[in-house]
Amino acid sequence: MKLPLWLKEFFIQVSITLLSILISFIVGAVFIVIAGANPIEVYLKLFEGIFLNPYGLAQMIFKATPLIIAGLSIALGFRAGLFNIGSEGQIIVGGFLCAYVGFTFTNLNSFVLIPLCLIAAFVGGAIWAGIPAILRVKTGAHEVITTIMMNFIAMALTNYFITYHFHLPETVHTQSISSSAFLGRLDHFITAFKGSPANMSFVIAILLCVICWWVISKTPYGYETRAVGFNPNAAKTAGININRNLFTTFLISGGLSGLASINFIMGYKHYFEEGFSQGVGFMAIAVALVGQNNPFGIIFSALLFGALSHGTLVINALVPKDIIQILEALVIFFVISSNIFAKKYLSRIRD
Amino acid sequence: MENFEIELKGITKRFGQLLANDNAELFVKKGEIHALVGENGAGKTTLMKILYGLYTPDSGTIKIRGKEVKIHSSKDAIDLKIGMVHQHFMLVKTLTVSENVVLGKEITKNGFIVDYERTNAEVKKLVEKFNLSLDPFAKVSTLGVGEQQRLEILKLLYRDAEILIFDEPTAVLTPQETKYFFDIMKKLSSDGKTIILITHKLKEVLEISNNITVMRQGKTVGRLETSKTDEAEIAKLMVGRPVLFKVSKTVKTEDEINKTETVVLIKNLSVLSSKGHTAVNNLSLDIKKGEIFGIAGVEGNGQSELIETIAGLRKPVSGQxxxxxxxxxxxxxxxxxxxxxxxxHIPEDRHKDGLVLDFTVSENMILGRHREKVFSNSFNINFKRVEEFASKMINDYLIYPPKSSLKARMLSGGNQQKIVVARELSKKPRFILISQPTRGVDVGAIEFIHKKIIEARDSGCAILLISADLSEILSLSDRIGVIYRGEVKKIFLADRTNEDELGLIMMGGAS
Structure with a gap:
């Protein structure tokens, strides 16, 4: 075959990933049998409910949107050798700041307020990542520990704010953001999506993927980030300021996580609510790993996890919803372990 | 027909498009020291990994002690009494010498508890028999490189290895340690052990081996009897063309050097090592325009810290x-x-400090230069131009394989080093720090790299050269400073001194 090498590598990579997903479903069938259902029936239903149904597709997109953005955040960190476990906290703080701007500057029109809210979400996440970033660069404190702690602080702090200062009476959420800050729902354009809160955040997420890909692979900053991630010593010897690069990358990673909140805040409920992030920041780690830290791989893996997440409702009547969690875990397990084989095989054909 | 301990015939091993072994052969007699030589990437290591069961050949036969065998894993190899000492040692640092020796094959009481008494006695017996001078109770973390290597040998002997394979064993040793290592090899050989030595240091090959097999591009290109050959013949077989061993350069007289302008001046420099000891101690030196100033010294006498300080990587305590x-x-x-x-700066460890191994050759070519206007603006790296530049460098430096899109990891050590040298010299520098420029590099590439260094000197660069290889220091330098415990003890004109004189001061002898 006379395919160019990168295309061949791409096909091999994709087929190995698809194969491991297939294996996870086969193994998952065992658990479905244990749960007392017929796996074929469950999988057919799952397929039907997600892919043969516009509403299902829209729900998949809706669930995938924050996973794409937060997945990018994690993947960018990985590229520089940073393990940003604080995505969840950064989403919460970004979301809070986004909502705050949204319900405070109500007299602004959409052209100003939407960008402003996006910036607020980014800045909120970046500030929350900035503290562990400073600690890492100045004192060497490992970001895994500090970012996990920052998650708890973010939750406690925003809870305090909405309990004592910003909550709407009789509720556990803030007031609604200005309608000028709403991101349009996709069902305005595609009527078949009717009923699903999938919104323009998805388009923003895809744009962010393209931007991230470009930044990482084409810009001097991206080049430095990859060098720092692969071999900090060589980067330092070559005159790259690795602390500055780590700091910048940490902030951008945090900012991206902050942006993952817009799907809910600007596109869905339009207010900040305790626990709105629903563990997206943690799931995003799996999304980044399964997507191989590649922006386009992340779109794919986020859609996969989004589909499974919506699938919980689809097969609710047949099996307990924990089956979906088992499936998710199996996918993570098999895809990531298959990478080891993929790497070996690819390095062989590259020689 | 002679009886061989090892017979490898028609061994072919392919990795994708790369033919690592192409009908390779190896015949080794019992009890001999057999040198397997060839440039990096010639297929020596692959052939030995096949013998040691780490790779299975695509075709070919292996006979051990006259019997055809299939070796599928290192366990098979160990069962056949074949052992290998890898270039990078495989020791558990937190365990003692004895514990490392028996690891995986412990002597036990009742099958459960390690019998330390018998273990230590057994280990001690082997140490004494082969004169390995190791303390069974010492923690590995306290051992020097030479001792760790002897421990690796000890591990093989404990497993009754009859065939011992060494991959570049002297690359990490000082001249004294090398001498000791050779004594042990002779002892092993006289005890009937068969030794295969993978190396590209030809002087050592001539000194220690009985027979030589030369490989080039995966093929066996020559079998020589050591006593009937010389350096030039082996090198010619290895490279495929005659090789110059002496670097040709114009010699500068003392007067000329004194009259040349000093461009680099270091005064009273003191630097601490990472562990907090004084590594560089009140050191002063000066380098003239167009001069190579060589630093001779046993490794660990402050050379690395000196280089790192000048490169801006380490903060000194004091100095001008x-x-x-x-x-x-x-x-x-x-x-x-x-x-x-x-x-x-050509750093001493190309893997650690010189290259990003997961970057392509062309990405590595601009490491540190990536923000230059030629290659990028703030938003975009001009990859087309990077590619052109990399192709030119690959051409000029004869980097093999000539593919700029390959990951640096895929290239042999010599070619990786050429990437670093090409990149650093392309910066049009006025002052170059060069550390171990040819460590682990094969003869053909050494000649080439030396030529490039001399060219840089002749164009007026000031060069500070550090190398563990005294003959390299002697042949390249104009002046040589001997470093001992962080001080430059004495400075010589390169053509007025010799290895013995330098060696004496390197060991702390009177100056």
Whole structure:
């Protein structure tokens, strides 16, 4: 075959990933049998409910949107050798700041307020990542520990704010953001999506993927980030300021996580609510790993996890919803372990 | 037909498009020291990994002691009494010598509890028999490199290995340790052990081996009897063309050197090592325009710290530094600032500090230069131009395989080193730090790299050269400073001294 090498590598990579997903479903069938259902029936239903149904597709997109953005955040960190476990906290703080701007500057029109809210979400996440970033660069404190702690602080702090200062009476959420800050729902354009809160955040997420890909692979900053991630010593010897690069990358990673909140805040409920992030920041780690830290791989893996997440409702009547969690875990397990084989095989054909 | 301990015939091993072994052969007699030589990437290591069961050949036969065998794993190899000492040692640092020796094959009481008494006695017996001078109770973390290597040998002997394979064993040893290592090899050989030595240091091959097999591009290109050959013949077989061993350069007289302008001046420099000991102690030196100043010394006498300080990677305790008439604030300088005033740096460890192995060859070619206007603006790296530049460098430096899109990891050590040298010299530097420029590099590439260094010198660069290889220091340098415990003890004109004189001062002898 006379395919160019990168295309061949791409096909091999994709087929190995698809194969491991297939294996996870086969193994998952065992658990479905244990749960007392017929796996074929469950999988057919799952397929039907997600892919043969516009509403299902829209729900998949809706669930995938924050996973794409937060997945990018994690993947960018990985590229520089940073393990940003604080995505969840950064989403919460970004979301809070986004909502705050949204319900405070109500007299602004959409052209100003939407960008402003996006910036607020980014800045909120970046500030929350900035503290562990400073600690890492100045004192060497490992970001895994500090970012996990920052998650708890973010939750406690925003809870305090909405309990004592910003909550709407009789509720556990803030007031609604200005309608000028709403991101349009996709069902305005595609009527078949009717009923699903999938919104323009998805388009923003895809744009962010393209931007991230470009930044990482084409810009001097991206080049430095990859060098720092692969071999900090060589980067330092070559005159790259690795602390500055780590700091910048940490902030951008945090900012991206902050942006993952817009799907809910600007596109869905339009207010900040305790626990709105629903563990997206943690799931995003799996999304980044399964997507191989590649922006386009992340779109794919986020859609996969989004589909499974919506699938919980689809097969609710047949099996307990924990089956979906088992499936998710199996996918993570098999895809990531298959990478080891993929790497070996690819390095062989590259020689 | 002679009886061989090892017979490898028609061994072919392919990795994708790369033919690592192409009908390779190896015949080794019992009890001999057999040198397997060839340039990096010639297929020596692959062939030995096949013998040791780490790779299975695509075709070919292996006979051990006259019997055809299939070796599928290192366990099979160990069962056949074949052992290998890898270039990078495989020891558990937190365990003692004895514990490392028996690891995986422990002597036990009742099958459960390790019998330390018998273990230590057994280990001690082997140590004494082969004169390995190791303390069974010492922790590995306290051992020097030479001792760790002897421990690796001990591990093989404990497993009753009859065939011992050494991959570049002397690359990490000082001249004294090498001598001791050779004594042990002779002892092993006289005890009937068969030894295969993978190396590309031809002097050592001639000194220690009985027979030589030469490989080039996966093929066996020659079988020689050591007593009937010489360096030139082996090198010619290895490279495929005659090789020059002496670097040709113009010799400068003392007068000429004294009259030349000093461009680099270091005064009273003191630097701490990472562990906090004084590594460089009140050191002063000066380098002239167009001069190679060599530093001779046993490794660990402050050379690395000296280089790192000048490169801007390590902050000194005190010292003054003047370069091209400009005072440099040592405590504030960074690698970037040093590069901007014309410094290039070929670091001693290319894997750790010189290259990003997961980058392609062309990405590595611009490491540190990626923000230059030629290659990028703030938003975009001009990959087309990077590609052109990399192709030119690959051409000029004869980097093999000539593919800029390959990951640096895929290239042999010599070719990786050429990437670093090409990149650093392409910076058009005025002052170059060069550390171990040819460590682990094959003869053909050594000749080439030396030529490039001399070219840089002749174009007026000031060069500070550090090498563990005394003959390299002697042949390249104009002046040589001998470093001992962080001080330059004495400075010689390179053509007025010799290895013995330098060696004496390196060991702390009277100056």
């Amino acid at each position: 530094f003047k370069i091209f008439g400009k005072d440099i604030d040592f405590k504030r300088t960074t690698p970037k600032k040093m590069f901007d005033i014309g410094l290039a």
